[in-house]
Amino acid sequence: xxxxxxDKAKEFDGNDVALGLSQGxxxxxxxxxxxxxTMHVMDxxxxxxxxxxxxxxxxxxxxxxxxxxxMLTQLLSKHGLKDKVExxxxxxxxxxxxxxxxxxxSAMAMHHIKDTDRMIKCLAEHLKPGxxxxxxxxDIEDASFHPxxxxxxxHSGFDRKQFASLLEKHGFHDIHFxxxxxxxxxxxxxxxxxxxxxxx
Ligand SMILES: C[S@@+](CC[C@H](N)C(=O)[O-])C[C@H]1O[C@@H](n2cnc3c(N)ncnc32)[C@H](O)[C@@H]1O
Numbered sequence: 524x525x526x527x528x529x530d531k532a533k534e535f536d537g538n539d540v541a542l543g544l545s546q547g548x549x550x551x552x553x554x555x556x557x558x559x560x561t562m563h564v565m566d567x568x569x570x571x572x573x574x575x576x577x578x579x580x581x582x583x584x585x586x587x588x589x590x591x592x593x594m595l596t597q598l599l600s601k602h603g604l605k606d607k608v609e610x611x612x613x614x615x616x617x618x619x620x621x622x623x624x625x626x627x628x629s630a631m632a633m634h635h636i637k638d639t640d641r642m643i644k645c646l647a648e649h650l651k652p653g654x655x656x657x658x659x660x661x662d663i664e665d666a667s668f669h670p671x672x673x674x675x676x677x678h679s680g681f682d683r684k685q686f687a688s689l690l691e692k693h694g695f696h697d698i699h700f701x702x703x704x705x706x707x708x709x710x711x712x713x714x715x716x717x718x719x720x721x722x723x
Contacts, residue, residue, distance in 0.1 A: 524590060524614070526590075526591050526592055526593050527591065527635075527674055527675040528570070528591040528593055528594045529591070529593045531593075532571065532591065532593035532594045532596065532597050533593075533597065535570065535571045535594065535597065536571055536573065536597070540706055540708070541573065542573070543704065543706065544630065544631055544704055544706065544715065545573035545574055545577070545630065546704075547703050547704025547705075547715065548574060548630045548631075548659040548703045548704055548715065548717060549573070549574055549577035549578075549630075550577075551659075551701060551703035551704070551717050552574070552577075552578075552628060552630075552657050552659065552703070552717055553577065553578075553581070555657065555699070555701060555717065555719050556626065556628075556655060556657045556719055557655075558578065558581040558582050558626065559581070559582070560581070560582060560583055561583055561625075562582040562583055562625040562626055563582070563583055563584045563585075563586065563624050563625055564578055564582050564584070564585045564586070564624060564625060564626045564627070564628060565585070565586045565587075565588055565624040565626070565627045565628070565649060566578065566585055566586070566587045566588065566627075566628050566629065566630075567588050567615075567627055567628070567629040567632055567646065568588070568589055568629050568630070568631070568632020568633070568635065569585075569587035569588060569589050569594075569595070569598060569610075569632075570589060570591070570594045570597075570598070570632070571594050571597040571598050571601075572587060572597070572598035572601055572604055572608070573630070574628060574630045575587050575598065575604060575608060576601065576603065576604060578628065579603070579604060579607050579608060582607075582626075583607070584607050584608070584609065585604075585607060585608045585609070586608075586609045586610075586611055586620075586622075586624065587608055587609070587610045587611070588610075588611045588613065588615055588620075589610070589611075589612060589632075590612065590613070590614050591612075592612050595610045595612055598610060615645060615649065616636060616638070616641055616642050616645045619645065619648060619649065620649060622649065623649060623650055623651045623654070624649055624650060624651065624654060625650075625651055625654050625655075626650075626654060626655050626656070626657065627646050627649060627650060627654070627655075627656045627657075627658075628656070628657045628658070629646075629656075629657075629658045629659065629660075630659045630660075631659065631660055631661075631715075632660070633658060633660045633678070633681070634660055634661060634676055634677060634678040634679075634680065634681075635675050635676065635677065636677065637677040639678070639681070639686075639689060640689055640692075643689050643690060643692075643693045643695075644693050646658075646693075647693040647694055647695070647722055650722045650723075652722070652723040653721065653722070653723065654721075654722050655719060655720065655721050655722070656690075656695070656718070656719070656720050656722070657717060657718070657719045658717070658718050659703050659704075659715055659716065659717040659718075660678075660680065660681055660715065660716065661679070661680035661681070661713055661714075661715055661716075662680045662681065662682075662683065662702075662713070662714045662715065662716055663679065663680040663681065663682050664679050664680040664713050665679065666679040667711060668680070668706070668708070668713050680713075681716070683700050683716060683718070686718065687700070687718070690718070690720050693722075694722055694723050695720040695721065695722050696720065696721055697719075697720060697721045698718060698719075698720040699718065699719050699720070700716050700717070700718045701716070701717050702714050702715065702716060702717075703715050703716065703717035
């Protein structure tokens with residue numbers, strides 16, 4: 524599989540948009556998601572670990588899942604993360620882990636996954652009964668957020684109602700959306716949702 528983040532990984536954490544997103548999503552997520560030191564959390568599409576780093580101090584362990592070896596190399600270079608973070612470089616929507624987690628979090632990764640229905644089914648299959656998801660990504664936008672013709676971007680954001688229907692279809696309930704952050708680029712505003720939901 525081509526690593527679409529190979530050329531971006533080293534500079535990723537220096538990007539103001541990525542940093543603003545991780546701060547906004549991270550603080551909102553920590554306010555809306557009960558976490559404790561017995562929990563094993565999956566960060567789906569963890570990248571360089573900007574969200575993982577905010578969760579690690581509150582939980583037992585984080586499994587950082589990503590398809591980009593370059594992004595996970597950056598994550599593993601962060602000394603504070605090594606002890607409690609396991610990395611998995613695998614497309615779990617194709618090859619599942621056959622393990623269940625207490626919580627699955629994700630920030631700005633879902634628009635890279637073509638089949639959203641299959642992705643949510645996959646996330647449900649990786650949760651313990653009563654487990655939670657906390658998923659953040661762009662609200663529907665006019666396809667101007669990313670540069671034109673960029674490879675690997677399959678969605679121009681998500682419609683909250685349609686996303687909630689998919690979560691319900693795969694056994695989630697207590698589905699709550701909030702706006703976690705708004706990216707401002709030139710004269711445009713791009714809101715980012717965080718949805719928290721309980722499985723079974
Ligand atoms: C925009 S970055 C976000 C990284 C990180 N979550 C953050 O908020 O900084 C998107 C990440 O999703 C990853 N990704 C793309 N497709 C994926 C897949 N099928 N499974 C897991 N991760 C994937 C990319 O490799 C990349 O690291």
